[in-house]
Amino acid sequence: MNMMHEIVKEWLEQEKIDLFIGYKVVDGHPLPCFFTRENIDDVDNLVESKARYPLEKIAAKVYSTHPEMKIGILARDCNQRALNVLYVWNQLDPEKIETVGINCCPSPAREHADCSYLEREPSGPLKTLIGIENNLKPEQAEVYSQEERFKRWSYEFEKCIKCYGCRNICPVCFCKECSLEHSDLIKKGELPVEIPIFHLVRAVHMAGRCIDCGLCEDACPANIPLRLLYREVNQITARLFDYRAGTDSGQSPFSILGENVTLEPMSL
Amino acid sequence: MTNSMKEFEDSGCIFVIGSNTTETHPIIAGRIMTAKEKGAKLIVADPRNIHLAEFADIVVHHRLGSDVALLNGMMHVIVKNGWHDDKHIEERTEGFSDLEEVLEDYTPKKVEAITGVGCVDIERMAEMYAGNHPAALLYAMGITQHTTGVDNVKSCCNLAMLCGNVGVRSGGVNPLRGQSNxxxxxxxxxxxxxxxxxxxxxxxxxxxxxxxxxxxxxxxxxxxxxxxxxxxxxxxxxxxxxxxxxxxxxxxxxxxxxxxxxxxxxxxxxxxxxxxxxxxxxxxxxxxxxxxxxxxxxxxxxxxxxxxxxxxxxxxxxxxxxxxxxxxxxxxxxxxxxxxxxxxxxxxxxxxxxxxxxxxxxxxxxxxxWPCPGKDHPGTPYLHKDNFSRGKGKFHAVKYLDPDEMPDEDYPFFLTTGRMFSHYHTGTMTRVSPHLHSEQKSGYIEVSPKDAGDMMLNDGENVRVLSRRGQIEVPVKITSRVGEGLLFSPFHFRENPINRLTNPAFDPIAKIPEFKVCAVKLEKIAE
Amino acid sequence: MSFLQALLDFMGLGGRLHLEWISSAEARKFVQVVTEFTAKIKVLGPNPIKGWQGPEIPDSLPSIFEGRALGV
Amino acid sequence: MDKCIACGTCAQKCPKKVEDEYNEGLIKRKAIYVPYSQAVPLKYTIDKDYCIYFQKGKCRACEKLCPAKAINFEEKEKELILNVGSLILSPGFKSFDPSSYDAYSYARLSNVVTSMEFERILSATGPFMGHLSRPSDRKEPQKIAWIQCVGSRDLNTCNNGYCSSVCCMYAVKQTVIAGEHSKTPLDCAVFFMDMRTHGKDFDKYYENAGKAGVRFIRSRIHTVEPLPGSDDARIRYVTEDGSMEDEIFDMVVLSTGLEIDASIADLSERLGVELDKYRFTSTDAFHPVGTSIPGIYACGVFTGPKDIPGSVMEASAAACAASEKLSPVRNSNTRKFVAPPEVDVSAQTPRVGVFVCNCGTNIGGVVRVPEVAEYAGTLPNVVYVEENLFTCSQDTQDKMTDVIEKESLNRVVVAACTPRTHEALFQETLINAGLNKYLFEMANIRNHDSWVHADDPDAATEKAKDLVRMAVAKAALLSPLKQTDLSLSHDALVVGGGISGMTAALSLCKQGYHVHLVEKSDNLGGNGRKIYKTYSGEEVRPFIDALVKDIEAENLVTLHLGTSIANVDGFVGNFKTELKSGEFSETIEHGAVILATGAKESRPGEYLLGEHDAVVTHLEMDQLLRETSPKLEDAQNVVFIQCVGSRNDENPYCSKVCCTHSVESALALKRKNPDLNVYILYRDMRTYGKREDLYREAREIGVLFVRYSKEDKPVATADGEKVLVEFRDPLIDRRLAVKADILCLATAIISHRDRQLAQFFKVSMDSDGWFLEAHQKLRPVDFANDGVFLCGMAHYPKPIEESIAQAKAAASRATTVLSMDHIQVGGIVSYIAPELCSGCLGCISVCPFGAIDFDGEKRVAVVNQALCKGCGACAAACPSETPVLMGFNNDELYAQIKNALG
The missing domain is CATH 3.40.50.740 (Rossmann fold)
Structure with missing residues (x-):
């Protein structure tokens, strides 16, 4: 029994939490799993693993129906950032959440970068010719001309098969009604998805929310460099509003109109 | 499938015929994209200008039901140029000479007349398929749902064997199955x-x-x-x-x-x-x-x-x-x-x-x-590595036959049916999903801008579609996904049951009906 | 708005979005803004989204596989 | 007059041209005319003095051509006799006529204009359509000078000894707007004596203008000379450092003062209303809108020079004063409107009727209306189209009602002017026809089309079609919206027991309303208790004592002393406020609230304040004066320093009252002891309005005024019992020092910055801590949040008479709520469907009216219809388009956009 097991068991026993969300190996695969007081011996099967799932999204789901439940979560830095965003958007109550932190991802919160999970294969020659390499940094993508950028991004978006995987996996996507499914905003029933509206609508909605966990890109069957796109979104947000989702506390700048709002015309 | 999905990422050439892969097999389409990005060539042959075609090196829109002619035409060019794999044919197959004899007749010019695909394109397709080993051939219902379905499949196999693409990793003949099981x-x-x-x-x-x-x-x-x-x-x-x-x-x-x-x-x-x-x-x-x-x-x-x-x-x-x-x-x-x-x-x-x-x-x-015959057998990623199940691979000399029903004066349009990405089959499962339902709420019939213009049809307008077997009303979707004279409609929608129109004529061996080709006419509905 | 402008720029659609608060008393400013923006858009040329025909696949890409050389 | 349809034919054909007085004679009008473009009623009238028929007995062209047969030459002036309970005089002012000022060449040079003329030049409805051009040659000026105090602060040429109060600010405004209208950078120079920007946010505006490059030059101009051979003007002036400058300007604007017309003086005499020497009404500071005759009230510039917010406040105050006496007969002479039952259109397919208006020639003169009407008939869902000369005329309204019923219309589109002015009218017609008033849509083909594209009828016609198509598309999707009646409390809450609060409370009581008066401290009176006299010399304390007595005697007042506000729930008509007094707490219900929480004197750590006994503040000085302290008796030198803690980085505003206060105190000291040396160190002397007389008197009896600048402030050092004050005199350019027995500091008036109170009543505060009214000019006592009003120094520092006026104004405004039988809520408000809301709180943080609450149980946001103003901020902020702004929902707007695009 390792330390993590001890902590989780202790929390469950002392009723500090009612539920712990972590991973368990099933048929050789680490999968998200609930650990409860009723089944406390199962905690011995709790693993850290390299798997990454938006556990906080599961927690938010639990919270929406059982707001009184105290939940423990195995949290990497990305999970922690996602939790912070969900607190800001009132989807989770920080009072109800306990985390067991584990190190892994490179994050603005911490310097270390020992997460190998996200190392991508280098892009193929055609992609580097007409698409955007997934490993680029936003600054590097800026060397292209406007025309070139448009072509490259359009190529990437062209590949989209509208599976909504990016949204579904996203730990900070919680809206009951999603703009991506709004027929007045985005044309329905056709592939490719409306270029570039579909992806831009999502990118705009990521502003002030994206915590750069990269799950969207991992989930994307078309290998679209979504992480790069949202990283740019984050950089713009940081530049314009000095706000970093997940690390800065406080409301997202996109839901604030200003301190003194008056909608009557102000003369002089 | 003779081969495995993941292998496509390493193919030299992928030839997709009769499969709207991005919409119906999106994950396999993802493999195709990756292959493309890694350097593979992509050939798409489909009567419609499908989404995947945007990524293809060569796209051809052959006339409905002309697959055998198209494939024979390609093989004609390959044999004429000596691009075929002699060694493979010699060692692994039989019946090549019969095939060769039939192919003689399928000159690009003749094939162009049947399929509507230009000679140059046929030659380029042949060259690309034969020249980028290993080449994987992918097909779906566009090949099988014909009165000549079996012939179509045989022709696909002929092509693959001709170029030594059977029994090799990342090659093969790969029918994409339409349902999970x-x-x-x-x-x-x-x-x-x-x-x-x-x-x-x-x-x-x-x-x-x-x-x-x-x-x-x-x-x-x-x-x-x-x-x-x-x-x-x-x-x-x-x-x-x-x-x-x-x-x-x-x-x-x-x-x-x-x-x-x-x-x-x-x-x-x-x-x-x-x-x-x-x-x-x-x-x-x-x-x-x-x-x-x-x-x-x-x-x-x-x-x-x-x-x-x-x-x-x-x-x-x-x-x-x-x-x-x-x-x-x-x-x-x-x-x-x-x-x-x-x-x-x-x-x-x-x-x-x-x-x-x-x-x-x-x-x-x-x-x-499978095959996974023993407790220690790791399973088989691709078939026919050393041997075909019947020993040697058999070339079938296949001749082109017209579909059962061709357009005429009374029913001037070709109609083909299929699926669209947000729905599955008759919609029994997908149409009860609010998300998928919101994606596409009703049936539609794709009409080319030219035909729509000629008939003064507006996008979304209801039209009557008639065949010798029945008639339905369905909203028009004007799109360049289909060419002049061709109509397409998905069959997911009970409100617009397109299969009232389709032809029950079937393949004599597989008994599969000819869903993919029938002749219809369009009528504007008077207000 | 600045956010969207920056994002569109990143996407290759830079300069095509503009927001200006103009009161009803600022006719001159309105004219100036509209004129300038129109001129700017003319320089940028037609909307690439409208003309977008799908990716252009270059044929010069060498095959990374050792295929049979043609005609051999 | 009833027949006139204002088609404009008469004016087009009238052969007689007359100077257009509305545009200050800069252009011509006809002898038959509409006085100005927004005139109500919009009817043509014949100017008898110029009409050829009236003058020479021939012509009658208008009569022949009028399509409505509306010309009646026989019409005579009629005398009407009205029985009224009280009378309010608001005769306004006239702009000083500088023709007599020979030195300014106004009569000689057409490019020397008055400020009023310049206003017209800048106006879009003005003579040059808002293009900045000068009169002589329509050239765009590059260099404009403003000369201040023309006809003000001047006894030599015009006998207007007072300061007109508004000219400094309007000149600054004109420089900024002229700059905006100019294509090229405009050189603006303002020549002034004291910059009197003492209003709320005025100083910031002044500073910004300076930063934007406007030159403010402290110099009194004596002459404006013509420049021979050109239309330009030359100005010679002495700068502050004494050097002589000579500049050429394209235009000169004379900032003319405000004065009362002689005819008003005649009227006043007939009424028996006493006027002062400047023809302003003569009353005391405690009755700012009263006159010498009971029952007759005055407001606006007639009571003294003032700006728009001041006038608006006084207008409400006068209304309040008038209705205090008349409250017993309230609602005794009214008629009740009974609407026909509303037709249920929910199951009907849209049947849209389109009414296209010519607006006389306003639209029809540019847009081809018949073509637009014909086009409207081809649009989907349109079943009826009509073209009107004036859709808004009463006969058209009656006809429209019939048409709606006859054609079973269930949606109405009017293509005419702006919904801002006319929507309510048409909605009323819908109600009369039994339709829900929200089944109505307007296409503004006048303001947005014919007016702006007057030179391109083809394009204007096309645009009109586009606008109609958009409106029809939206109309087809409109659904009826419900408004519901809510009962309300007729009690009021007044927060603050100073002069303002007590005045407001008493006014409300006099109108018959019960008032809860809440005061934080244990006694009433506030700052007023510490003030000695008003500027017009009345002692303040007796007045306050009387007020307190009245309050205590008033049955309708429930007094809550030593009480604070602990919580507020509810909204207009139905506030529930928890009051807390020590341990005791109670919740009262009230329909309206007036915030009169006042402000306080600051005590900045400057000039030895609090460290040295000789250093006092104004209020302390008032105490010394009231007590006739020996400290004053023995003094030889008294120094006043102005702007202590005001107009600096911390408090960038002007505290407004201190200049007058210092002058007043200086006068009192000097009158007591003429040998006393009194120095007033100031930055700009802001003795606005009639207060200027005090300033003049002070100078006359020897008070010494020395200007200092923000950069070079006086320095005070302790010198035994005295204080050594060192300062620079800019006139002689020397540093001087005075050993002051008393140093009186005009310390800033600062806000209590009661954020909690602001949050309770969902009102905003500006960066200086003053409560932010709904509109600084037009709604100076209202808040954006309905049912909440403000007055007194909580709004901005102000003298007693202005506080009283504002308090009465607030009471009057509160009465508009309290006198209602019920309030209507709903209509164009936001709706949040609980099943779509994710509970992210985004909408709640953007709602400027605090109208959205979080339902903790369902975890969704809920809109309070009574608080929602339909601004749509929530709909914009929501990440998933959940809030629907009724009447402007996505479907409706997208339909408009799609139709706009073709």
Whole structure:
């Protein structure tokens, strides 16, 4: 029994939490799993693993129906950032959440970068010719001309098969009604998805929310460099509003109109 | 599929014919994109200008039903230029000379006349397919749902063997299966002429093996195909019908006629998740369990047998399919008292050599690809590595034949049917999903801008579509996905049942109907 | 708005979005803003989204596989 | 007059041209005319003095051509006799006529204009359509000078000894707007004596203008000379450092003062209303809108020079004063409107009727209306189209009612002018026809089309079609919206027991309303208790004592002393406020609230304040004066320093009252002891309005005024019992020092910055801590949040008479709520469907009216219809388009956009 097991068991026993969300190996695969007081011996099967799932999204789901439940979560830095965003958007109550932190991802919160999970294969020659390499940094993508950028991004978006995987996996996507499914905003029933509206609508909605966990890109069957796109979104947000989702506390700048709002015309 | 999905990423060339891959097999399409990005060539041949075509090096839109001519034309060019794989042909195949003889006739010029694909394109396709080894050939219903379906498949095989693409990694002939377990269903004897593992019912040894195992003498004659069953119901030979998880009233051709014969039945039993159009006519309806409610295995298009684990107990009065069948069988006098799907699986593997090495435990999460004959066999990612199942690969000399019905003065348009990405089959499952429903709420018929202009049709306007078999009304979608003279409509929508129009003419061997080609006319609906 | 401008720029659609608060008393400013923006858009040329025909696949890309050389 | 349809034919054909007085004679009008473009009623009238028929007995062209047969030459002036309970005089002012000022060449040079003329030049409806051009040659000026105090602060040429109060600010405004209207950078120079930007946010505006490059030059100009051979003007002036400058300007604007017309003086005399020497009404500071005759009230510039917010406040105050006496007969002479039952259109397919208006020639003169009407008929769902000369005329309204019924219309589109002015009218017609008033849509083909594209009829016609198509598309999707009646409390809450609060409370009581008066401290009176006299010399304390007595005697007042506000719930008509007094707490219900929480004197740590006994503040000085302290008796030198803690980085505003206060105190000291040396160190002397007389008197009796700048402030050092004050005199450019027995500091008035109170009543505060009214000019006592009003120094520092006026104004405004039988809520408000809301709180944080609450149980946001103003901020902020702004929902707007695009 390792330390993590001890902590989780202790929390469950002392009723500090009612539920712990972590991973368990099933048929050789680490999968998200609930650990409860009723089944406390199962905690011995709790693993850290390299798997990454938006556990906080599961927690938010639990919270929406059982707001009184105290939940423990195995949290990497990305999970922690996602939790912070969900607190800001009132989807989770920080009072109800306990985390067991584990190190892994490179994050603005911490310097270390020992997460190998996200190392991508280098892009193929055609992609580097007409698409955007997934490993680029936003600054590097800026060397292209406007025309070139448009072509490259359009190529990437062209590949989209509208599976909504990016949204579904996203730990900070919680809206009951999603703009991506709004027929007045985005044309329905056709592939490719409306270029570039579909992806831009999502990118705009990521502003002030994206915590750069990269799950969207991992989930994307078309290998679209979504992480790069949202990283740019984050950089713009940081530049314009000095706000970093997940690390800065406080409301997202996109839901604030200003301190003194008056909608009557102000003369002089 | 002779090969595995992942292998496509390393193909030198991918030739997609008769498959709208991004919409119907999006994950395989993802592999194709990756292959492309890694340097593979992509050839797309489809009567429609499908989404995948945007990524292709060569795109051709051949006339509906002209696949044999197109493939023969390519092979003609390959042979003429000596691009074929002599060594492979010599060592692994037979019947090449017969093929060669037939190919002689299919000059690019002639093929252009039949298919509408330019000579230059045919030559380029041939060169690209033959010149980028290994080349994978992918097809789907666009190849099979024809009166010449078997010929089409044979031609695909001919092409692959000609260039030495069979029995190699990242090559092969790869029919993309349309349903999650259609491969498994075929593997398990869901065909009228075979036992599990394609052991013919007419084969003495096999018949004995199964008769012994199941304690009951089994028929030695092949049963009826669906097409034959419809006929049987029509002439009163078939009096009762069980339908499991199918909705033929929407999915079968000339559904008007099907309506008619279903009424003649004395007894109709339907087992499904939801009350379908067909189920509405049933005498008895069994509520089946959904994927999340039952254990079992699925064998997917790459022959991978995988476990499906139950997440919740069946809701309401639904029961797992296996349980229903067991109970039904027991009630009918043949006791089936399996305690769980694993028990059935174990019995099956003991009787089916290609599944012989599989157990639930070994399947794990990733599953195994058959053939997997022994406990230590790792499974088979691609077939025919050293030998074909019949020994040598046989070239079939196939000649082009017209589809059963061609446009004429009365019915001037070609109509082809298929699927679109947000719905599945007759929509029994997808149309109850609010998300998928919101994606596409109604049926539609794709009309080219030119034809729409000629007929003064507006986007979204309802039109009447008529064939010799029936008529429906459906909204127009004006799109350059189809060319002049060609119409396309998905068959998912009960409000616009396109299969009232389709031609029930079928392939003489596979008995598969010609969903992909029929002749229709369009009428503007007066206000 | 600045956010969207920056994002569109990143996407290759830079300069095509403009927001200006103009009161009803600022007719001159309105004219000036509209004129300038129109001129700017003319320089940028037609909307690439309208003309977008799908990716252009270059044929010069060498195959990374050792295929048979043609005609051999 | 009833027949006139204002088609404009008469004016087009009238042969007689007359100077257009509305545009200050800069252009011509006809002898038959509409006085100005927004005139109500919009009817043509004949100017008898110029009409050829009236003058020479011939012509009658208008009569012949009028299509409505509306010309009646026989019409005579009629005398009407009205029985009224009280009378309010608001005769306004006239701009000083500088023709007599020979030195400014106004009569000689057409490019020397008055500020009023310049206003017209800048106006879009003005003579040059808002293009900045000068009169002589329509050239765009590059260099403009403003000369301040023309006809103000001047006894030599015009006998207007007072300061007109508004000219400094309007000149600054004109420089900024002229700059905006100019294509090229405009050189603006303002020549002034004291910059009197003492209003709320005025100083910031002044500073910004300076930063934007406007030159403010402290110099009194004596002459504006013509420049021979050109239309330009030359100005010679002495700068502050004494050097002589000579500049040429394209235009010169004379910032003319405000004065009362002689005819008003005649009227006043007839009424018996006493006027002062400047023809302003003569009353005391405690009755700012009263006159010498009971029952007659005055407001606006007539009571003294003032700006728009001041006038608006006084107008409400006068209304309040008038209705205090008349409250027993409230609602006694009214008629009740009964609407026909509303037709249920929910199951009907849209049947849209389109009414296209010519607006006389306003639209019809540019847009081809018949073509637009014909086009409207081809649009989907349109079943009826009509073209009107004036859709808004009463006969058309009656006809429209009939048409709606006859044609079973269930949606109405009017293509005419702006919904801002006319929507309510048409909605009323819908109600009369039994339709829900929200089944109405307007296409503005006048302001947005014919007016702006007057020179391109083809394009204007096309645009009109586009606008109609958009409106029809939206109309087809409109659904009826419900408004519901809510009962309300007729009690009021007044927060603050100073002069303002007590005045407001008493006014409300006099109108018959019960008032809860809440005061934080244990006694009433506030700052007023510490003030000695008003600027007009009345002692304040007796007045306050009387007020307190009245309050205590008033049955309708429930007094809550030593009480604070602990919580507020509810909204207009139905506030529930928890009051807390020590341990005791109670919740009262009230329909309206007036915030009169006042402000306080600051005590900045400057100039030895609090460290040295000789250093006092104004209020302390008032105490010394009231007590006739020996400290004053023995003093030889008294120094006043102005702007202590005001107009600096911390408090960038002007505290408004201190200049007058210092002058007043200086006068009092000097009158007591003429040998006393009194120094006032100031930055700009802001003795606005009639206060200027005090300033003049002070200078006359020897008070010494020395200006200092923000950069070079006086320095005070302790010198035994005295304080050594050192400062620079800019006139002689020397540093001087005075050993002051008393140093009186004009310390800033600062806000209490009661954020909690602001949050309770969902009102905003500006960055200086003053409560932010709904509109600084037009709604100076209202808040954006309905049912909440403000007055007194909580709004901005102000003298007693202005506080009283504002308090009465607030009472009057509160009465508009309290006198209602019920309030209507709903209509164009936001709706949040609980099943779509994710509970992210985004809408709640953007709602400027605090109208959205979080339902903790369902975890969704809920809109309070009574608080929602339909601004749509929530709909914009929501990440998933959940809030629907009724009447402007996505479907409706997208339909408009799609139709706009073709």
């Amino acid at each position: 259609v491969q498994g269903a075929c593997d398990m004897g869901g065909l009228p002429n075979v036992f599990p593992g394609y052991q013919p019912v007419a084969d003495q040894t096999a018949n004995e093996k199964f008769s012994n195992a199941w304690g009951k003498a089994l028929p030695e004659r092949a049963g009826l195909t669906l097409t034959d069953m419809v006929k049987g119901m029509g002439d009163g030979r078939i009096k009762a019908l069980c339908v499991f998880g199918e909705n033929p009233k929407l999915s079968d051709p000339d559904s008007g006629h099907l309506d008619h014969v279903l009424k003649k039945l004395d007894f109709l039993l339907v087992q499904d998740l939801y009350m379908t159009e067909t189920a509405a006519d049933a005498d008895v309806f069994f509520a089946g369990a959904s994927v999340a409610e039952e254990d079992g295995t699925y064998t997917n298009t790459e022959r991978r047998c995988m476990r499906g684990n139950k997440a919740i107990d069946p809701l309401g009065k639904a029961l797992p399919d296996w349980d229903i069948i067991c109970r039904l069988s027991s009630a009918m006098g043949y006791a089936m008292d399996y305690s769980c799907p694993e028990e059935i699986f174990d019995e099956m593997t003991s009787l089916t050599p290609s599944y012989g090495g599989m157990t639930y435990e070994r399947l794990g999460i990733n599953g195994l690809q």
